[in-house]
Amino acid sequence: MKCVEVKNLYKSFDGKDVLKNISFDVLKGEIFILLGPNGAGKTTTVKILSGVIEADKGEVYIFNKKMSVAAIELKQIIGYLPDEPYIYNKLTGKEFIEFIMGIYKKRVDIKKYEFFLEQFDLKDVITKPIEVYSKGMKQKLLLLTIFLREPEVYILDEPMIGLDPQSISFFKQFIKELSYEGKTIILCTHILEVAQQLANKIAIIYNGEILLCDTQTELKNKFKTNNLEEIYLSVINKISK
Numbered sequence: 001m002k003c004v005e006v007k008n009l010y011k012s013f014d015g016k017d018v019l020k021n022i023s024f025d026v027l028k029g030e031i032f033i034l035l036g037p038n039g040a041g042k043t044t045t046v047k048i049l050s051g052v053i054e055a056d057k058g059e060v061y062i063f064n065k066k067m068s069v070a071a072i073e074l075k076q077i078i079g080y081l082p083d084e085p086y087i088y089n090k091l092t093g094k095e096f097i098e099f100i101m102g103i104y105k106k107r108v109d110i111k112k113y114e115f116f117l118e119q120f121d122l123k124d125v126i127t128k129p130i131e132v133y134s135k136g137m138k139q140k141l142l143l144l145t146i147f148l149r150e151p152e153v154y155i156l157d158e159p160m161i162g163l164d165p166q167s168i169s170f171f172k173q174f175i176k177e178l179s180y181e182g183k184t185i186i187l188c189t190h191i192l193e194v195a196q197q198l199a200n201k202i203a204i205i206y207n208g209e210i211l212l213c214d215t216q217t218e219l220k221n222k223f224k225t226n227n228l229e230e231i232y233l234s235v236i237n238k239i240s241k
Helices: 042-049 067-075 093-103 110-119 135-149 165-180 192-198 216-223 228-240
Strands: 002-013 016-027 031-035 057-062 078-081 153-157 184-189 201-206 209-215
Touching: 002 042, 002 184, 016 042, 016 057, 016 184, 016 201, 016 209, 031 042, 031 165, 031 192, 042 057, 042 153, 042 184, 057 067, 067 078, 078 135, 093 135, 110 135, 110 165, 135 165, 165 184, 165 192, 184 192, 192 228, 201 216, 201 228, 209 216, 209 228, 216 228
Parallel strands: 031 184, 031 201, 078 153, 153 184
Antiparallel strands: 002 016, 002 057, 201 209
């Protein structure tokens, strides 16, 4: 079952084309990795998917509902982590979680709350103002809040930046569990290892264009290698010449 359909997206800023005819599908329960270098168009793509900005042309459908028409409804089932999130620094971590959960009319599951605090090692700081948090702590707080919301679609832009090794390990395992439960994950990264470890399907984006999009299994069969780095460099080098 298709969860997300992206059809012919175009976007420009100040006359510069940032996205050019972006199209792909994501199945329900899939971990979809948008892989590309910095400035490739990953962040702009997921901002459009999340309803944060609008495309100049093209459409995004989530569960067959058009984002441009049903944005308010669809945002209720999307958990979006931006690359540069705004966070209320004067609140404590606990107050921030309660605030966000209140916006989405969600009840905090205490057992899950305590579980995530333990996994992300935030127990000692959760009642302190966010302004004293490190960047990594803020990232963990944002992920914790999204996980507590339990949306149907997770759209995560470079979610592991700033995380310690223990949190990265937990994040990867939990994302896989979400996929097994039928949740859909769209994750932006420039790290090949992350894509190789997590992806069911990979789209390589470069200069605002999708160069290839397929399941990891099909890509390895097509390029006759299990090494994603070799596949990625082959595709990028071909277009760069």
